[in-house]
Amino acid sequence: MDITDIVVEEFVEVSADERLAKVRATFESENPRGIIVTEDGEYAGVIGESELVKSRIQDDTKASVLMTSAPRVKHTEDIREVARLLVEGDVNVAPVFRGETLDGIITTDAILRAVIDNLDALTVGQIYTDEVIAAGEETTVGQAINRFREHGISRLPVVDDDATLVGILTTHDIVDFVVRDHERQHKGDRTGDQDRMLDLPIENLMSSPVLTATPEETVKAAVERMFDNEVSGLVVSAADNADAVGGVITKTDVLRALTFTEEESMDVQITNVKLLDSIDRAEIVDSITQVVDKYQAMNVIHAHVRFHEHKEKLRGTPLIQAQIRLRTSHGQLAGSGEGYGANHAFHVALDKLERNVLERKGVDADAKQRGQMVKNLSEI
Incomplete structure (x- = not known):
């Protein structure tokens, strides 16, 4: 199509x-x-x-x-x-x-509307992001903006002291507030001073109650909810606690799922390819493949590598954050790291990913051993 x-x-x-x-x-x-x-x-x-x-x-x-x-x-x-x-x-x-x-x-919306009837073949649990940056109610607007910038995200679930979901703050909420603040200043109302704005707790800007999704429901249902409520993402409830944050699903996550393939070679997607310096796509794919091959029982459905540039530099080379996320037959695995230049950042993240893959391998091996032990005991 x-x-x-x-x-x-x-x-x-x-x-x-x-x-x-x-x-x-x-x-x-x-x-x-x-x-x-x-x-x-x-x-x-x-x-x-x-x-x-x-x-x-x-x-x-x-x-x-x-x-x-x-x-x-x-x-x-x-x-x-x-x-x-x-x-x-x-x-x-x-x-x-x-x-x-x-x-x-x-x-993004035009594409999703065109394919929405095909999205009932996927569940939210298959494509959502389970590593979430959240914030407390007393987090200031200035601190929230820094988190948006540092992590390259567009929404912050807001939780109380018991880690219960109480609200959501998005980049749109910030833009809306800034515009209204700008209008107040033009009308002579100096209460909209920028310093005061940055010191406000985000509970004054956040939306509540929060639109959520469950891991079991279809992606089609989740996207329809986004369209009906004119939002770009939903908080995914934790599987064992409907009031806790389990992850986030966004329209970008759904777009990414549309690129999944059934080819034998690993499907690797890179966000912000413009930041690649002394490393290229082929090296990235090969490096991730070598890590995955250490765990033969794991089938990788999709790999996503995201680069995010910070303002800090060393001899002209920017500080880069790299995030590697694998969607596999054994769940989601990830690794992240920072370094000066994309090459350095990627290999720091790759090292973390490898440790997580081997840890998962060890956990599964221990589970298998325990299962065999139980079987042996039952035969006594």
């Missing part, structure tokens, strides 16, 4: 010279999945909501400073390939071209 019939012809477009104040206001008024940035009438890049939140750039700054590159997509491109391009580019919108003409945009 190609994307010809799901290209979105109506989209928000701003000039590269536009001030960020107006861009932020556009998100508030039109709630787009992203904005196409043009320069001298030509496509230049996109701005996503998460970039607006993670940046502390002043309102008078030009949009070109914050825009990111997004893949140029042909209007006849296969829908699975477009899903891969969006995930690897870490964007929710990309320009669609018919020849050299900008024909429209393709969005």
Whole structure:
């Protein structure tokens, strides 16, 4: 299936010279999945909501400073390939071209609506992210923004002292608050001072009650709930406690699942490929394969490697966070690490992954041994 019939012809477009104040206001008024940035009438890049939140750039700054590159997509491109391009580019919108003409945009939502009837073959438990960054009710807005930036995430489940889920804070909540704060200041209300805003506890901004999903329900049902409530993700309840956080499922997780293959070679997806320096995709795939081969009983369904760049640098080389996640026949396994440059960060994460794989192997071996012991005792 190609994307010809799901290209979105109506989209928000701003000039590269536009001030960020107006861009932020556009998100508030039109709630787009992203904005196409043009320069001298030509496509230049996109701005996503998460970039607006993670940046502390002043309102008078030009949009070109914050825009990111997004893949140029042909209007006849296969829908699975477009899903891969969006995930690897870490964007929710990309320009669609018919020849050299900008024909429209393709969005995460457009793809998911096109395939939603096929999503009942997957369960939430098969694709959700089980390693979650959460926050307490007294966490400040400033601390929350730092977590969004440091971990490259777009939502924070909020828990009380008993680890019970009480709310959710998203990048959209932050953008909405910033826009309203900006409007108050223009009206002469100085109570919206930036320092005061950053010191506010997030319980003042979070949404509650929280929309959730269970590991057992279908991905189709979860995505329909996202669409019905105009959200991009759901908190997944813990299997043994419906009031606790077990994970998160987002539209990006679903897009990633669309790229899963049944080929014999491992399906590895890389987010933020632009950060690769002295390492390439082939080396990444080979390195993960070598680790997995140490545990022959494990079948890897999908591997995802995500790179996230921090502002800190050493001799011009940025500090990179690498996260490796495997979805396997024995559950999810992950490893993460930081280093200067993608190569260094990846191998730190790979070492952690290998330890986790071998630990899982040891646990399964112990379980098998215990099972044999029980069998032997029963025969006495």
